[in-house]
Amino acid sequence: MDRYAWRDLGTRPLFFPSLSLLLGALWSPGTDGPAELFLVCGVLLGVAGLVLARLPGAHLAVLGALWMAGAGLARWESQTLVPTALAKGGEAVVEGEAGRVDLLDGATRVRLAVVRAGPEEGALESARFKLNLTLRGAAPPLLPGQRLRARVRLAPDAPAANPGEKDFTSVRRRQGVAFTGATSAERVLVLSLAPAWRWVMEDTRERLAEATHRVAPSRDSAALFLTLAAGRRAELDADWEEAFSRAGLAHVLSVSGLHVAALALMTLALLRRLLVRAGARWRKLDARRVAAPAAVPFVWAYVLFTGSQPPAVRSAVMATVVLLGLAWWKRADGLNGLSAAALVLVLCAPSSVEDLSLRLSFLAVLGLVLLVPALRLALPFPRPDPREPRRWARLWGQGREAVAQTLCASAAATLAGLPVAASAFGRVSLAGLLSNVVALPLCGLLTGLAAGGAALFVVAPPLATPVLWAGAWASEALLWLTRVFAAMPLASVEVPPLGAWSALYAFGLLTWALGTGRWRGGGWLAPVALVAAALAPRLAPEPGLRVTFLSVGQGDAVVLSSRGHHALVDGGGSPGGADTGLRFIVPYLRHQGISTLDLTVLSHPHPDHALGLVSTLEHVPTARLWLPAGDEGGPLSRRVVSAARDASVEEVQAGHPSLRLGEATVEVLGPPGDAERELLEGVNDRSVVLRVRHGDVTVLLPGDMEHDAEELLADSLGPVTVLKAPHHGSRTSSTQALVDRIRPKHVVFCVGRRNRFGFPHPEVEARYRAAGSECWRTDIDGAVTVESDGRDVRLVPHLTREPAGEDARLAVDARHSHR
Numbered sequence: 001m002d003r004y005a006w007r008d009l010g011t012r013p014l015f016f017p018s019l020s021l022l023l024g025a026l027w028s029p030g031t032d033g034p035a036e037l038f039l040v041c042g043v044l045l046g047v048a049g050l051v052l053a054r055l056p057g058a059h060l061a062v063l064g065a066l067w068m069a070g071a072g073l074a075r076w077e078s079q080t081l082v083p084t085a086l087a088k089g090g091e092a093v094v095e096g097e098a099g100r101v102d103l104l105d106g107a108t109r110v111r112l113a114v115v116r117a118g119p120e121e122g123a124l125e126s127a128r129f130k131l132n133l134t135l136r137g138a139a140p141p142l143l144p145g146q147r148l149r150a151r152v153r154l155a156p157d158a159p160a161a162n163p164g165e166k167d168f169t170s171v172r173r174r175q176g177v178a179f180t181g182a183t184s185a186e187r188v189l190v191l192s193l194a195p196a197w198r199w200v201m202e203d204t205r206e207r208l209a210e211a212t213h214r215v216a217p218s219r220d221s222a223a224l225f226l227t228l229a230a231g232r233r234a235e236l237d238a239d240w241e242e243a244f245s246r247a248g249l250a251h252v253l254s255v256s257g258l259h260v261a262a263l264a265l266m267t268l269a270l271l272r273r274l275l276v277r278a279g280a281r282w283r284k285l286d287a288r289r290v291a292a293p294a295a296v297p298f299v300w301a302y303v304l305f306t307g308s309q310p311p312a313v314r315s316a317v318m319a320t321v322v323l324l325g326l327a328w329w330k331r332a333d334g335l336n337g338l339s340a341a342a343l344v345l346v347l348c349a350p351s352s353v354e355d356l357s358l359r360l361s362f363l364a365v366l367g368l369v370l371l372v373p374a375l376r377l378a379l380p381f382p383r384p385d386p387r388e389p390r391r392w393a394r395l396w397g398q399g400r401e402a403v404a405q406t407l408c409a410s411a412a413a414t415l416a417g418l419p420v421a422a423s424a425f426g427r428v429s430l431a432g433l434l435s436n437v438v439a440l441p442l443c444g445l446l447t448g449l450a451a452g453g454a455a456l457f458v459v460a461p462p463l464a465t466p467v468l469w470a471g472a473w474a475s476e477a478l479l480w481l482t483r484v485f486a487a488m489p490l491a492s493v494e495v496p497p498l499g500a501w502s503a504l505y506a507f508g509l510l511t512w513a514l515g516t517g518r519w520r521g522g523g524w525l526a527p528v529a530l531v532a533a534a535l536a537p538r539l540a541p542e543p544g545l546r547v548t549f550l551s552v553g554q555g556d557a558v559v560l561s562s563r564g565h566h567a568l569v570d571g572g573g574s575p576g577g578a579d580t581g582l583r584f585i586v587p588y589l590r591h592q593g594i595s596t597l598d599l600t601v602l603s604h605p606h607p608d609h610a611l612g613l614v615s616t617l618e619h620v621p622t623a624r625l626w627l628p629a630g631d632e633g634g635p636l637s638r639r640v641v642s643a644a645r646d647a648s649v650e651e652v653q654a655g656h657p658s659l660r661l662g663e664a665t666v667e668v669l670g671p672p673g674d675a676e677r678e679l680l681e682g683v684n685d686r687s688v689v690l691r692v693r694h695g696d697v698t699v700l701l702p703g704d705m706e707h708d709a710e711e712l713l714a715d716s717l718g719p720v721t722v723l724k725a726p727h728h729g730s731r732t733s734s735t736q737a738l739v740d741r742i743r744p745k746h747v748v749f750c751v752g753r754r755n756r757f758g759f760p761h762p763e764v765e766a767r768y769r770a771a772g773s774e775c776w777r778t779d780i781d782g783a784v785t786v787e788s789d790g791r792d793v794r795l796v797p798h799l800t801r802e803p804a805g806e807d808a809r810l811a812v813d814a815r816h817s818h819r
Contacts, residue, residue: 003373004335006514014339020063022342024070025350035079038072074350080178081128085119089154089179093121094131095191098146108139108185111177112148129178132157139185143202145194152181155754161551161782161798162584164591166424174351201305205230208457208468215465216472224475225468227253228450231306240479245425246492247485248410248432251364252443252478260299260315264323266448267295292326299323302451310345310352311361317341318365334369338362356424360417367416368409374513375408403437410436415509415526419502422495422533426590431491439481446474494590498533505529537593543787543794544663545694549724550588551778551798552580554752554759555608558701558724559588560692562662567599568622569690569701573611581615588783589620597622599659599666600644603703604628604687605636617643628671628688629653652688653677654716663790664694669716670705676712684727685709695790697721700742706732714741721793722746722786725768729760739771746774746786746795753779 009015042065049061086092099111112131118124133152142148157177160167193199209226216222223235233253244250271291299319303312318337325333342362345352352358376383381404384397410433421428429435449471457464485491498505505526512523542563550557552572557580560567566589572580589595600622603609617625617640625647631637641649650656656668670689671677680686687703700720704727705713714737723744726733728751747768749760765775774795776784782798 003377004370004514005516009335009514012333012335012339014336014343016063017066018339018342018346020066021070021346022353024067024072025074025346025353027067027071035072035075038068038075042066042068042072070346070350073347074174074353077350078174078176079128080130080176081126082178083117083125083127085123086117086127086154089156090119091151092117092119092154092181093124093149093151094127094154094181095124095149096131096147098142098148098194099130099144101142101144108135108142109133110135110142110148128176130172130176132172132177132180134180134182135185135188136182137185139188140190141202142190143194143198145198146190147192148188149191150183150188152183152187154179154181158753159782159799161778162588163548163783163798164426164587164589165584166587171351171354174354204458205232205305207461208454209235211457211461211465212468212472215469217476218479220479221472221476224253224479225446225450225453225471228447229306229454229471231309240482243482243486246429246431247482248414248429248435248492249439249443249478249482249485250429251361251413252439260303260312260319264295264299264319266451267298268292268323268326271295292323296320296323298455302454305454310349310355310358314341314345314358314361314365317344334365338365338369356420359420363416363420364413367412367414370513371412371415371509372405372408375411376404379404379408406437406440407433418495419498419505423497423499426497426587427492427494429492431485431488435481435485438485439478442474442478442481446471446478449474494593494595495530496533496537496593497591498529501529501533501536504532544790545692545697545699545786545788547692547699547722547786547788548588549748549750549776549778549784549786550584551782552584552612552750553577553608554728554755554757555580555612556603556703556724556728556750557585557612558750559585559592559594560661560664560666561592561594562664562694565598565662566594566596567601567661567666568597568613568616569601570603570609570703571612571614571616572609573607573613575607575611579615580612581619585612585616586619589616594620596620598661599624599626600647601626601688601690602628602637602640603689603701604683605631605634605640606683606704607636609704610636610640614639614643617645617647621645622647624659625649626652626668626688628686630671630674630677630686654689654713661692664692667691667693670702670709670713672709672712679712680708682706682708689713691720694788697788697790697793699786699788700724700744702726704728704733706730707735710735710738714738717742720744721788722748722795723773725749725760725764728755728757729764730757731761731764734764734767736767739767743771744768744773746776746793748784749775749777749779751777751779755779 045061045068046065049058049065052058052061094112094114095116096112096114099113102109110133112133114127114129114131116124117127131152131154133150157169157172157180159169208230209232212225212229213219213222216225220237220240223232223237224240226232227236236253241253244253268291271294299316303316306312318341321337321340345358381400384394384401388394388397414428414432418428449467453464453467453471456467508523508525508529511525512520515522544562546561548559550559550572553574555572555574556570557572558569560569568585571585574580597620600613600617602613602625622644625641625644627637627649629651631651652668654668654670654672658668659666667690668688669691671680671686677686684704684706685708687705687709689703689705689709690701692699692701698720699722700717701724706727710726710733717738718741720742721744723742723746725747729749749765751759760777768775776795776797778784780799780801784798785796787794787796
């Protein structure tokens with residue numbers, strides 16, 4: 001593969017047009033103006049550029065036209081039409097066509113393209129928006145293309161509520177998704193069936209899954225094989241997803257460039273061999289020119305059968321360009337092929353520009369095209385000489401070159417995708433540099449067995465059994481390799497998001513790959529950007545104490561940080577719901593660069609406080625674990641203790657020695673001692689109550705204590721700066737006596753959106769406001785961060801409230817410092 005230079009970019013006819021279209025699609029949602037205006041202006045500008053083609057600079061008009069076309073297409077896809085009565089969500093009847101259908105976590109999730117909607121059955125209006133619909137219970141067989149009607153509860157699509165949490169709001173907004181919704185499966189009416197070919201394909205997938213499980217050595221090997229053969233990734237456990245990510249083999253789990261490219265090459269080779277053996281009549285033709293276009297339908301059939309995943313579509317377009325180029329005796333160019341794929345995807349689905357897997361896929365291929373030649377030239381040994389007369393020396397050189405090329409390809413894909421991976425996952429796999437060299441031949445074999453087994457199963461199921469058996473055992477071998485590489489020391493390392501340094505990193509990487517002479521020295525900008533991104537957060541001034549009340553739904557999770565020391569109080573959670581530890585807490589800790597905890601506290605063993613701690617402590621170790629005194633060691637407490645592993649476990653009560661956390665002090669005020677604790681009947685009243693002192697600032701964390709505990713602790717309490725509202729603002733807590741005694745300047749209610757308990761109760765919130773307290777809510781404000789310098793505090797909400805009435809005042813306050 002020849003090394004590219006800057007001037008080579010201009011000689012690729014599709015590169016700059018695709019780049020213009022791509023930039024237009026990326027820029028569009030942040031602008032005003034109708035989609036039609038952009039499209040019309042783009043057409044006019046393009047016509048002007050073609051008419052004036054012979055004038056200097058006319059090509060810029062064409063590129064500008066493509067830029068406006070990309071912006072117009074993106075805005076057209078993101079446009080929505082929501083009936084006025086449903087603007088704020090609520091109960092509604094919706095009718096539309098099912099798009100993607102997934103079976104996850106015991107529920108069915110459907111992307112519904114709504115065409116009619118209204119608050120009642122007889123009041124349906126024309127609509128245009130997409131809905132992410134979750135169906136609880138046993139849903140009827142659903143496939144893309146079916147028309148459905150359902151009564152659902154609509155909730156406006158909300159952004160990520162915590163720092164570090166994955167935020168898909170921008171992607172969903174580009175796709176025209178206006179609401180999320182949930183309903184029981186019994187409330188869904190199927191108005192029309194999907195096309196017959198979809199039913200046939202789904203039935204084939206089901207029978208393929210049954211046949212694979214019968215011959216597979218394990219459930220996991222069958223799940224991996226079916227991921228590649230039928231796109232059934234949901235069957236693979238989350239633990240294996242994590243293992244593949246640590247091992248640097250996550251790309252294996254999506255039907256992407258590796259699989260489609262391997263299939264295209266194998267299909268091409270097979271068809272060539274068949275043509276050569278077909279007889280003298282076919283030998284007169286060049287077998288490659290005939291086999292190349294004949295392989296294209298097989299590639300697209302595989303992509304369709306595995307669910308048309310965006311990376312697979314990208315690779316299929318590139319494979320099509322390469323194969324058709326072979327048919328016309330044209331040399332395939334990687335940069336042109338990638339540009340063609342970008343053009344097709346942006347024209348068909350502009351929102352794909354923000355699809356994470358597609359971004360990583362494109363960057364990986366771009367790295368292969370631009371960086372691999374430069375990396376190979378940097379290695380200190382020459383390429384093998386094809387004229388080498390000694391066979392053993394020739395074979396040794398070819399083997400060494402294959403390893404070198406694979407290592408360069410792995411490094412190129414890692415370097416190219418590093419900014420996106422750092423932002424999305426907070427880590428990069430180092431094991432991938434070696435694991436891809438070892439596993440690549442097996443991955444190629446497994447791809448051939450998966451695609452070949454699926455194709456043979458469609459034609460003759462009994463004949464496919466040996467192929468399925470071989471594919472399942474190849475999957476078992478790949479799982480073993482993944483387990484080995486995932487367990488390696490430093491298999492993956494945490495990296496901070498590059499942020500604005502990404503531009504400097506990309507410029508340095510491109511300068512080194514494409515530059516010549518002294519310009520290649522600009523490559524040092526890439527490592528400089530990495531070092532700057534790592535050091536910048538540490539050099540920035542930090543408050544003496546930071547307390548973050550995370551938004552984890554209906555539950556508590558509070559992170560305390562002071563001068564490099566950290567504590568976690570509770571972890572949220574809901575039986576059968578999302579894992580709050582993995583979804584909210586661990587991403588926040590990684591976002592803040594917190595890898596260990598000095599202290600973890602379980603205020604009381606209820607699911608909305610305990611469940612998230614289990615998964616959090618499995619990923620982030622803690623030195624101490626505090627439990628409430630008198631805890632009977634129930635199943636929830638035992639799970640938390642087990643997850644804490646080597647932590648020092650203590651049962652605490654009032655009078656327990658305080659803990660120094662950086663500049664702050666953590667004091668235990670409750671539960672009361674043995675004699676008084678016997679008077680408290682409920683688990684809520686036996687919560688661990690903490691007071692955090694930082695100079696003149698005090699933060700009170702009372703768990704879920706209610707009026708009985710409030711009365712017993714009255715003598716221990718005094719005025720506080722910030723209060724986490726007891727028991728989420730229920731009527732059974734926050735008595736007038738407590739409010740009068742502590743008079744908090746700020747009150748934070750840790751509550752879930754539209755929670756079924758109605759927390760916080762209006763009278764409780766009004767009680768605090770009457771006392772002069774500023775009220776904050778994690779369901780509205782998202783995560784609320786308190787920053788203290790020991791004298792004053794500043795509260796920073798993660799979300800901004802919509803200015804309306806009282807909320808307008810709070811939204812203004814949210815952007816300013818507070819006492």
